[in-house]
Amino acid sequence: MDSIITYLLIYNQYRIKIIYQLIGFIAQHIPLKQMQFDDSNSPKYQKFKVDKLPIIKRFEQVDYKLLLAYYKHKYNKIIKPVQRRNGKTISHKIVCPKCGATHEYIYDNNGSKGQYQCKVYGTAFQESNFVTKPLVFKCPYCGSTLTERKERKHFKVHKCTNNKCSYYLANLIKNFPNKTLKFIADGYSAYPLAKQQFELEEDKIFNLTQVIGLTNDDPVSTEFRWVKQVVERLNRTFKSSYRVTCGYGSDDGALYGFSLWTAYYNFLRPHPYNYWKPLNELKEFEFAENMPAKWQILISLGQQTILQMQESDAS
Numbered sequence: 001m002d003s004i005i006t007y008l009l010i011y012n013q014y015r016i017k018i019i020y021q022l023i024g025f026i027a028q029h030i031p032l033k034q035m036q037f038d039d040s041n042s043p044k045y046q047k048f049k050v051d052k053l054p055i056i057k058r059f060e061q062v063d064y065k066l067l068l069a070y071y072k073h074k075y076n077k078i079i080k081p082v083q084r085r086n087g088k089t090i091s092h093k094i095v096c097p098k099c100g101a102t103h104e105y106i107y108d109n110n111g112s113k114g115q116y117q118c119k120v121y122g123t124a125f126q127e128s129n130f131v132t133k134p135l136v137f138k139c140p141y142c143g144s145t146l147t148e149r150k151e152r153k154h155f156k157v158h159k160c161t162n163n164k165c166s167y168y169l170a171n172l173i174k175n176f177p178n179k180t181l182k183f184i185a186d187g188y189s190a191y192p193l194a195k196q197q198f199e200l201e202e203d204k205i206f207n208l209t210q211v212i213g214l215t216n217d218d219p220v221s222t223e224f225r226w227v228k229q230v231v232e233r234l235n236r237t238f239k240s241s242y243r244v245t246c247g248y249g250s251d252d253g254a255l256y257g258f259s260l261w262t263a264y265y266n267f268l269r270p271h272p273y274n275y276w277k278p279l280n281e282l283k284e285f286e287f288a289e290n291m292p293a294k295w296q297i298l299i300s301l302g303q304q305t306i307l308q309m310q311e312s313d314a315s
Contacts (some may be wrong), residue, residue, distance in 0.1 A: 054146055054158070055138035064101035064120045082107055082119055090116070098123040110275050122286045141167040143283060164280065181206040184227040187213075237265065263302075268294055 072078055081104035090103045096118035109117040109124055117124045137146040139160040146158035160168065185191045187210050195208045209224055216222040241261055248254040268291065270276040284301065288294045 052140045055140055057136040057138055059134055062099045064099035067099060067120050079120055081105055096123055097125055141165055183208050184224050185210055267298055
């Protein structure tokens with residue numbers, strides 16, 4: 001028994017000696033002033049975070065003939081070949097990599113710039129880059145394909161490059177006080193006053209740049225005039241739609257009318273400078289063949305959003 005106690009005392013002295021050596025090493029090589037600060041809440045220690053898991057799409061080839069028969073059986077509708085305009089044709093070699101649809105069912109998706117879209121399955125592809133990857137990662141927020149940006153030893157880093165992604169826009173809003181938003185306007189004096197009032201009420205600061213005149217006589221006009229012209233095109237388009245209404249009978253009517261027009265302008269109206277496509281394309285419109293069907297889908301999506309907002313407010 002005495003030998004065990006003697007052994008434990010010797011071992012305890014050995015541990016104390018090691019602790020003293022460690023304290024001496026810390027005092028010699030680590031500045032003691034650093035211990036006065038609590039770095040546990042520093043942003044540098046919060047960079048690592050776990051993102052929402054991506055949507056994994058597996059490439060599975062199907063037969064377009066079976067899809068044509070399925071559409072006819074379920075919807076009693078026949079998918080007709082694409083009607084070409086202005087004498088444009090597509091090479092017989094172009095087929096859909098997903099379902100094998102022949103060139104008769106292939107759209108020239110971006111004006112002879114190399115991208116095609118299958119009318120049967122809806123797949124967008126390029127002649128030199130078929131969508132035959134065994135696995136494709138989709139953004140869980142907007143559904144866009146994730147792009148591989150970095151490769152580490154044990155994993156790869158993918159990123160969503162869609163500038164209209166809801167996650168990306170939400171992060172922009174978080175950085176709003178850092179003047180990430182730029183507002184481009186003409187020389188009307190009401191804009192600086194509105195900016196000042198917004199900053200007072202919302203406590204958020206943004207940059208206001210005013211483009212003066214009709215010609216580029218200064219560096220600011222040269223850089224930002226194109227943005228002003230985009231806004232002016234929107235105003236002219238709205239004016240042409242508003243003029244035929246002969247005005248609104250109430251404030252609610254004006255609000256409803258403008259809200260519907262905004263939805264049409266952003267999601268339904270084809271724009272020439274966007275290759276005759278809407279500014280925001282929705283995957284829900286994939287099989288909507290006419291404008292009334294697209295309006296029904298858009299109104300349904302709006303109702304779902306309102307219900308989600310009401311539920312979140314109630315909780």
